[in-house]
Amino acid sequence: MMKSYIWSIPTRVFHILFALFILLAFLTGDEDRFLNYHAVIGYFVFILLSFRIIWGFFGPKHSRFKDFPLSIKKAKDFMLTIFEKKQNYVGHNPMASYVMVAMLVVTFLIILSGVLTFGIQEGKGLFSYLNSSMFKEMDLFKEIHEILSNLLIALIAAHLGGVVFDRLFHKKDETLNSIVTGYKVTSEDNSISLNMFQKTIFIFFVLLFVGFVIFNINQPKNLLVASVYTPIDYKVQNELFVTECGSCHTLYTPNLLPKKSWRLIMSDLENHFGDDASLEKEDNISILNFLLKNSAEESTKEVSFKILDSIKNKDIIAISDTVFWKHTHKDIPKTLFSHEQIKSKANCKACHLDIEKGLIEDENIKSIDSFK
Numbered sequence: 065m066m067k068s069y070i071w072s073i074p075t076r077v078f079h080i081l082f083a084l085f086i087l088l089a090f091l092t093g094d095e096d097r098f099l100n101y102h103a104v105i106g107y108f109v110f111i112l113l114s115f116r117i118i119w120g121f122f123g124p125k126h127s128r129f130k131d132f133p134l135s136i137k138k139a140k141d142f143m144l145t146i147f148e149k150k151q152n153y154v155g156h157n158p159m160a161s162y163v164m165v166a167m168l169v170v171t172f173l174i175i176l177s178g179v180l181t182f183g184i185q186e187g188k189g190l191f192s193y194l195n196s197s198m199f200k201e202m203d204l205f206k207e208i209h210e211i212l213s214n215l216l217i218a219l220i221a222a223h224l225g226g227v228v229f230d231r232l233f234h235k236k237d238e239t240l241n242s243i244v245t246g247y248k249v250t251s252e253d254n255s256i257s258l259n260m261f262q263k264t265i266f267i268f269f270v271l272l273f274v275g276f277v278i279f280n281i282n283q284p285k286n287l288l289v290a291s292v293y294t295p296i297d298y299k300v301q302n303e304l305f306v307t308e309c310g311s312c313h314t315l316y317t318p319n320l321l322p323k324k325s326w327r328l329i330m331s332d333l334e335n336h337f338g339d340d341a342s343l344e345k346e347d348n349i350s351i352l353n354f355l356l357k358n359s360a361e362e363s364t365k366e367v368s369f370k371i372l373d374s375i376k377n378k379d380i381i382a383i384s385d386t387v388f389w390k391h392t393h394k395d396i397p398k399t400l401f402s403h404e405q406i407k408s409k410a411n412c413k414a415c416h417l418d419i420e421k422g423l424i425e426d427e428n429i430k431s432i433d434s435f436k
Contacts (some may be wrong), residue, residue, distance in 0.1 A: 067247040068254040070126045070154055074266040078116055079243055081273075085109050086171075086216070093213070096426035099182075100289045103189060104280055106178050107288055111276060113171055115269040122265060124256040126155030132165065133158045147233060154254045160226055167219045170212055177209040185366050186426075192292040195364050293365065296422035302354040304347055312341070314413045315420040318358035319368045320383055322375060326355040329381050337382075337410075367424050384409040396432060403435050 071079075089105045092098040120129040132155075133142075139158040156164060183191025184205055230239045242248040258266075279286065298306045298315065309315060318326070330352040333341040343351070360368040374388035383389050393409075400406065406414040413419050417428045 066250060066253060068154065068250040068252075069246050070248050070250075070254060070256060071242055071246045072124055072127070072256060072258055072262075073246070074115075074119065074258070074262070075123065075127050076243060076246060078112060078119070082109070082112050082116070085112065086220070090213070090217075097429055097431070099186065099426050100188075100284075103178070103182050103289050106175050108273070108276065109171065110175050111269065111273055113168065113175070115265075116168060118265060123262060124258060126254075126256060129165070132156055132161035134161050134165070154248065154250050160223070163219055163223050163226065167216065167223065170216050170219060174209060174212045174216060177205060177212060181205040181209050187292040187365065188290065189288055192290070195292055291423075291425065293423055295418065298420075298422070302351070305351050305354050308341075308343060308347065308351060310420065312339075314411060316383070316412070317419065317422045318355045319360050319363035319365055319422070320371060321355075321381070322360045322372055323356050324377070324379070325375065325381050326352065326359055328379060330355070365424075382410070383412075400432060400435060405435060 085105055085108050089102060089109060092102040092105060119127055122128075125131055133139075133153060135158075139162070142153070142158045179189060180191055180194070182189045184194045185203075186192075187195035227239070236249055239248060280288075296317070298310075298317075306315060321329075329336070330348055333343060333348070360372050363369075370388045371383070371386060374386040380386055384393075401409050415430045416424050417430065418425055
């Protein structure tokens with residue numbers, strides 16, 4: 065028995081970075097305020113995935129896909145001899161090969177569904193132009209993304225299970241150590257070395273990876289995460305709306321309520337949430353027309369779709385009375401709404417810093433900790 069150098073530095077670097085960035089993707093996936101970071105991490109994973117696919121065709125032996133024992137016969141033979149101490153596979157065994165290929169395919173589909181979700185649902189990134197009224201069921205893309213992510217978790221668990229199994233029953237092969245050292249115990253010398261073309265591929269991707277890091281640090285609002293939505297100057301669009309509605313409370317953007325709700329509000333300003341906010345008839349008509357023209361039905365923003373779905377045909381005029389609002393704020397302590405900087409559920413601008421500019425961007429929401 066001897067030690068063979070089977071995993072080159074590029075292969076090992078990929079393995080470590082791939083595991084690290086997949087972990088970061090999962091850690092940032094559940095928090096809306098980390099969504100931009102989550103997207104950028106996804107692009108990093110795409111770079112790593114691209115390298116591994118190219119490496120699978122042009123890399124050294126044992127790393128190439130053609131060297132993966134993917135036949136059904138080899139898989140059956142492996143399962144029949146799985147407990148035998150002597151193994152005939154220098155690189156990946158058949159089951160590890162299937163899991164490895166599945167992980168690469170699923171990861172690609174996760175990235176694709178993630179970029180589509182980011183563009184269609186959030187109006188951000190490369191596919192932000194797809195953010196339109198034609199995608200009424202925007203959650204579909206997110207659900208696909210989450211299903212694929214759970215599938216990847218299952219594949220990772222299978223991969224780790226295989227590593228633990230190999231550690232217990234084939235410890236002498238040093239399979240686990242090999243991904244760190246590059247060396248594995250084999251019956252004969254199966255060592256590999258990199259040629260100049262393979263080294264060039266690796267150097268190119270290292271430079272690409274480092275360049276992408278620098279690019280995102282210098283341009284955090286780059287086209288990969290940029291929003292299709294821009295701040296709105298409501299004074300330019302309808303100054304009367306700003307002076308009459310924004311002088312007493314948060315300037316609620318028209319896309320936050322449907323036409324029916326705006327009509328109900330504007331038809332009973334004498335009893336406007338306990339106050340008399342009556343307007344001259346012409347002013348009332350002007351503001352109402354503006355609200356109807358820019359209501360939730362006319363918007364492609366995610367929050368507008370959510371509110372429409374939440375209200376349906378109910379006579380709701382307060383956003384905080386909707387199921388959507390209650391669900392998105394369910395984890396916020398009720399006592400926080402009485403904080404001196406907030407004072408009311410209606411004071412949306414206390415947390416949503418860009419709401420009066422027609423935006424509710426996740427990264428511009430103040431954290432709960434900032435009020436402590």
